[in-house]
Amino acid sequence: MNDLQKKELDIFAVKARLLLMEGIFNAKAGHPGGSLSICEILAYLYNCEMKVDPKNPKDPDRDRFVLSKGHAAPALYATLALKGFFPAEDMKTLRKSDSYLQGHPNMNLVPGVDMSTGSLGQGVSAAVGMALSAKLDKKDFRVYTILGDGEIEEGQVWEAAMFASAKTLDNLVVIVDNNNLQIDGTVEEVNSPYPILEKFAAFGFNTIEIDGNNLYEIEDALKSARETKGKPTAIIAKCLKGKGVSYMEDAVNWHGAAPNEELYNQAVEELTATLKNLEA
Secondary structure (H helix, E strand, O other): HHHHHHHHHHHHHHHHHHHHHHHHHHHHOOHHHHHHHHHHHHHHHHHOOOOOOOOOOOOOOOOOOEEEEEEEEHHHHHHHHOOOOOOOOHHHHOOOOOOOOOOOOOOOOOOOOOOOOOOOHHHHHHHHHHHHHHHHHOOOEEEEEEEOOOHHOHHHHHHHHHHHHOOOOOEEEEEOOOOEOOEEEHHHHHOOOOOHOOOOHHHHHHHEEOOOOOOOHHHHHHHHHOOOOOOEEEEEEEEEOOOOOOOOOOOHHHOOOOOOOHHHHHHHHHHHHHHHHHHH
16 A cells, blocks of 8 residues: 555545534434544455445455444445445435434445344354355355454354354454443443453454554555465454544543534534645
């Protein structure tokens, strides 16, 4: 990745943040903190890493993505909209009763969504099943999933991890958004999953720890995952919850709350300034 490519991905991530904030503001509900934290990861996956086609979202040979932390749907929707899976204008309908863009991803309604998620722990299990199916069918598609660090307190996550390792699913990449905050506080206060990297290593994973908002580190980690044979990869991504919006950064109260008009306008002003600096 050269400097120009990185700049284009940074711009994409900021545009995704603007779009997801627009959706959450119009919905008057949603999960901004954990959506804002993963925009660089999604930007790299959908622009550089994954084999997907907005014109053929059900291509049987496509790579798969599962947002196991389904409440971060606004980030996924914004990414898909920017890639052309559906009109960006539709983000304004987020969570409306007649909208196909609900609070959690629905694979039956949203183009580009590979798995309906929301119940924590279940998305990664589905991703493991997809990776196994690729092996059984001798397909070369890869499967990527993002989990929350609070989510990995679910026992089902570790059952899935044990199975993925036992079946040597080297076509599976598990990314943990380790922003250290969940709905009730820090992950240590609620039910500490630490040390996360060592736990996945003990389950037989290739493990990598990165700054999850650093595109160069994301690139290197995904390259390592592709080169690893015989075991799945877990990337522990140290992300900043609420990244890009000053008053939301590292603030637990923005896990699942929408801003009022004044705060929304502040968020737009800050993100727009960041975008202008990148585009200058």
